Amino acid sequence: MQIMCKFKLNLRKSSVVSLVFFNLLLISAFSEEAVLNFGGKLGWNNLVYSRNIEQRNGKFGFQSLGLTSASHNITETTDMYLSFDFKDTIEETGNYTVANSSIIHLGAEKAKIGEGAALFHYNSNNESLALKPSKTSFFAGAKILKSFTIEFWLCPQTTESGSTILRWWTSLVEGRKTMYQNIAASIFNNKLEWSFLNIWQDKNNKGLDVRLSGKSNIIPEIWSHHLITYDETTGLLEYRMNGKSEAIVYMTETGRESNQVLYSALGTSSDVLIGLNYSGLMDELKVKNFFSQFGMPWEISSLFEKYPQDGGRIETNIIDTGGNKSQPLVLKALYDKPEQTDAEFFIRAADSPFNWNGSYPEWKSIRPNEKIKNISGRFFQIACNIYPDAEGLKSPLIHSFSLEYEKDNLPLPPSKLIARAGDSSVELSWSPSIDTDVKGYLIYFGNKKGEYFSEGSPIDVGNVINYKIENLKNGKIYFFAIAAYDEENGEHAGETSKEVWARPLQSKKEGKNGE
Numbered sequence: 001m002q003i004m005c006k007f008k009l010n011l012r013k014s015s016v017v018s019l020v021f022f023n024l025l026l027i028s029a030f031s032e033e034a035v036l037n038f039g040g041k042l043g044w045n046n047l048v049y050s051r052n053i054e055q056r057n058g059k060f061g062f063q064s065l066g067l068t069s070a071s072h073n074i075t076e077t078t079d080m081y082l083s084f085d086f087k088d089t090i091e092e093t094g095n096y097t098v099a100n101s102s103i104i105h106l107g108a109e110k111a112k113i114g115e116g117a118a119l120f121h122y123n124s125n126n127e128s129l130a131l132k133p134s135k136t137s138f139f140a141g142a143k144i145l146k147s148f149t150i151e152f153w154l155c156p157q158t159t160e161s162g163s164t165i166l167r168w169w170t171s172l173v174e175g176r177k178t179m180y181q182n183i184a185a186s187i188f189n190n191k192l193e194w195s196f197l198n199i200w201q202d203k204n205n206k207g208l209d210v211r212l213s214g215k216s217n218i219i220p221e222i223w224s225h226h227l228i229t230y231d232e233t234t235g236l237l238e239y240r241m242n243g244k245s246e247a248i249v250y251m252t253e254t255g256r257e258s259n260q261v262l263y264s265a266l267g268t269s270s271d272v273l274i275g276l277n278y279s280g281l282m283d284e285l286k287v288k289n290f291f292s293q294f295g296m297p298w299e300i301s302s303l304f305e306k307y308p309q310d311g312g313r314i315e316t317n318i319i320d321t322g323g324n325k326s327q328p329l330v331l332k333a334l335y336d337k338p339e340q341t342d343a344e345f346f347i348r349a350a351d352s353p354f355n356w357n358g359s360y361p362e363w364k365s366i367r368p369n370e371k372i373k374n375i376s377g378r379f380f381q382i383a384c385n386i387y388p389d390a391e392g393l394k395s396p397l398i399h400s401f402s403l404e405y406e407k408d409n410l411p412l413p414p415s416k417l418i419a420r421a422g423d424s425s426v427e428l429s430w431s432p433s434i435d436t437d438v439k440g441y442l443i444y445f446g447n448k449k450g451e452y453f454s455e456g457s458p459i460d461v462g463n464v465i466n467y468k469i470e471n472l473k474n475g476k477i478y479f480f481a482i483a484a485y486d487e488e489n490g491e492h493a494g495e496t497s498k499e500v501w502a503r504p505l506q507s508k509k510e511g512k513n514g515e
Helices: 002-030 297-302
Strands: 031-039 047-051 053-057 063-067 078-082 096-101 104-106 117-120 127-133 148-156 164-174 177-188 191-201 207-213 224-230 236-241 244-250 263-266 272-276 280-288 312-316 327-336 342-350 364-366 379-387 397-408 417-422 425-430 440-446 459-462 466-469 478-485 493-496 500-502
Touching (some): 031 379, 117 127, 207 244, 379 397, 417 478, 417 500, 425 478, 459 466
Antiparallel strands (some): 063 397, 104 117, 127 272, 148 280, 191 207, 191 263, 327 397, 417 425, 440 459
């Protein structure tokens, strides 16, 4: 009795399991869940567009995406540029070669801008970096002085007097006269001082010793921006710190703005020495062949933004899911979002990959880990906008994201097909496909098993469950199979049903064969 009860219980369990399995079969018949992965161990090669975005070392040893803090691109007026973004120290315009370097490269986390900064150690009476100028560069000398700008970022460990940030020492020979020349930026009494020895000459051809000292203190372990710029048309020589004017002098005969600019010339070529007796960080050292106009307030404030306030954006490639009416279900994202920063994800979809542009198909905002509604199509594209904090100092970091979607499978064929032979005709009837989005059926027929090549095959009969085929040859056997489709004009048709046969006869008003 116990065995009988146990048998009945197992039978009941088996029935329940069978019912659950049947329901799962019905669900899988309509669709198939799939996942699209981006980032992580797969990397970011499947991005087709990015703006203000760079790859950084992220979690688990993989590359992550964050906002770029790269400086402006090199232009034709850029004479010298050291971004310090690379492990090996290089001058990026090609106008200078590195003659000597003992600086240490630090990564983006220590940099003011970009992917790295240079760490200088105090080295008594020796420079940390020496650059040899090419014949056409600013510090090659041997020419009349034109408009110029020199700028850099500093973050000193200490602000003791005697640290020299930049020095160019040379000599000028004119006729029988020889003068030593010097351009230098040094720290004295917690302030930066620019000195120009014998670069300009008065009306008696006597060399001048010009010095511009800052009013603002340089604070240890705090980044500050320093810029000296000269206008050859007005004689203006101005030193700015953090975008604000610190000192001004007019290199004119009157000492005021004038077109009577003092004569100036640069001597012979000589190496540019960087970081003498200096301990601390430096970033974004530039020399440009133009005068830098005084910045507007928003331009000055942007100096202190490591990341652009308008943020950045990425867009994936257009993904073919393989089935029309595929539906995105949920986007899962792994990312870090510091305070005040944000990341917003978007998706768009269409049944064709053609004629896509910035606004078509329409981008729709989606939230990670929340159900995506009212979007379907064969082709998907994902985008993400990344925004910094209010001060432009923090950036989100996108490690990876994945899109789970429901693929629109080909519709299943009818499970039962019946063929009834008649006079020069065969009438077919079938059970509907269990797919809910079926638009119609295709009837395949032919005179050999599995070969449906008769004239007119296949026939698009629309969304019906019976159909009579006329004008068949009596006495000839025909084989039939039916497929369902879920797109207009018979597109996206699934597999055919189990095959049935029938033989039309003049005398056979009724005949039956089917499954």
